[in-house]
Amino acid sequence: MNARERLNGIKEKLAAPVIVAPMFLVSGPEMVIAAVRSGLIGAFPAPNARKISDFEDWLKQISAVANEPVSGEIKGDWAVNLVVHRTYPRLDEELALLEKYQPPIVITALGSPEKVIERVHAYGGVVIADVNSVEYAKKSAALGVDGLALVSAGAGGHTGHVTGFTFIPAVREFFDGIIIAAGGICNGQGVRAAEVLGADLVYMGTHFIATEESLASYPYKQMVVDAGADDVVLTDSFSGAPAYYLRDSITKVGLDPDNLEPGNGMNLGGPENEVKAWKDIWSAGPTAQVVHEIYTVGSLAEKITAEYNAAIEL
Ligand SMILES: Cc1cc2nc3c(=O)[nH]c(=O)nc-3n(C[C@H](O)[C@H](O)[C@H](O)COP(=O)(O)O)c2cc1C
Known part of the structure; x- marks a missing residue:
């Protein structure tokens, strides 16, 4: 099965094609598990687990929920965000644990995805590189990643400078792999708009900071x-x-x-x-500016899913 088929298998079971974006000091196992249970893809950056033993504990908890059989048609999934910068000291230990717990999607940030591709592919995982320019998108595509997360203007955290309206079509000109759109996508209509532009999935970060399950104070x-x-x-x-x-x-x-x-x-x-x-x-x-209350992940997922389904009908 190639990466596109694996992604399609995941996507067809989601309530909406949304990844609750990995956020430093904000995403923890509770948020990821709530996203999975709500039919979205939950994700967290590996450095959020302070010790490597915490990282393993989180992987164990999340994979146990993600691997539970579900009765209905909807099934969420999960992803791990790795820092692959050459100065990041824990990458090898984290990779060994990913091989053990096998998250279906691994997203690399802050460096070249090269060193993780082979090891994640070996267990059947999909590798996505986080990029904020067409130049980096081309470099990562040439290395053989399965997908690209396009961090566009308006993204929370480290942001991009190209609007998604241009970034997504510009990358689609040379890349037919998986595209995750990120940056200022604030509701289900935005999720659908990103799909219309050529994305397969979106990241929603900022909106999920204000959820009961996030680690934010x-x-x-x-x-x-x-x-x-x-x-x-x-x-x-x-x-x-x-x-x-x-x-x-x-x-x-x-x-x-x-x-x-x-x-x-x-x-x-x-x-x-x-x-x-x-x-x-x-x-x-x-x-x-469009977040007006603290939701649970489940209630926010329901709201986004309803908006997304209504937008599909348009
Ligand atoms: C508080 C915060 C922390 C973030 N930390 C990370 C991170 O550790 N790794 C990463 O790849 N992206 C990080 N991001 C970016 C998100 O993954 C995502 O690209 C962004 O939130 C999408 O834009 P939005 O906030 O407009 O939805 C962070 C974003 C926020 C708001």
């Missing part, structure tokens, strides 16, 4: 709910790469969001390095 979730259009700030000041942060969280640590120091190159020495920025200065994309 209550004040963080509430700040997402309260945020209006001017309450997110795009800056490379904290990690060296442009990312969106909640304005009030910057003020709270005593900095002036309108006078931030420019970033000083990407700083990726390991998960600890970024913790302060992401722990105390909270990331959320422009989608925050």
Whole structure:
């Protein structure tokens, strides 16, 4: 079975073609399991598990739920997001555990996907590389990945600069693999629009910060709910790469969001390095302006699925 067939097998059982996006310090096993149970794809970044033993524990819990037989037609699934930057110290240990627990989708970020492709393919997994430009999309496609996650303008976390309206068709010109669209997709209509443009799946991140099951603190979730259009700030000041942060969280640590120091190159020495920025200065994309309450993952999934199904009928 090739990757496209494996993906189609997963996709036809989903309630909607949505991946609850992997988010640093926000996605944990509860959120992933709730996504799986709601018929979506749950995902988490490996560095969220502080110790490698926690990582194994999370993989065990999630795979147990994802492998449970389901009675109806709907079945969610799961993905793991790996940091493949050369300075990331835990990749080999994480890969060995992925071989044991076999997440069907592995998404690489912050480096070349080359070193994981063979090992994930060997157990039948699909490899997707996270990219934020057509240039990186071409490089990853040439390495033989099965799919590309196109991080477009408006994405929460480290963002992209090309609008999805252009990025998706530009990549479809040379790539017939799996495309995940990411960036400012805030409802089920947006999910359908991304499919119409040529995507197979979408990432929804920011909206899911404000769910009961996310690891975000209550004040963080509430700040997402309260945020209006001017309450997110795009800056490379904290990690060296442009990312969106909640304005009030910057003020709270005593900095002036309108006078931030420019970033000083990407700083990726390991998960600890970024913790302060992401722990105390909270990331959320422009989608925050349409988040008006804290949902459960299940109720948000239901809302998105209903919107998506209505959009299909249009
Ligand atoms: C708080 C936060 C943390 C994030 N952390 C990661 C991460 O660790 N790895 C990753 O690949 N993407 C990360 N992202 C990006 C998301 O996976 C996704 O691309 C993005 O949220 C999609 O855009 P949206 O927020 O507009 O839905 C993060 C996003 C947010 C909001």
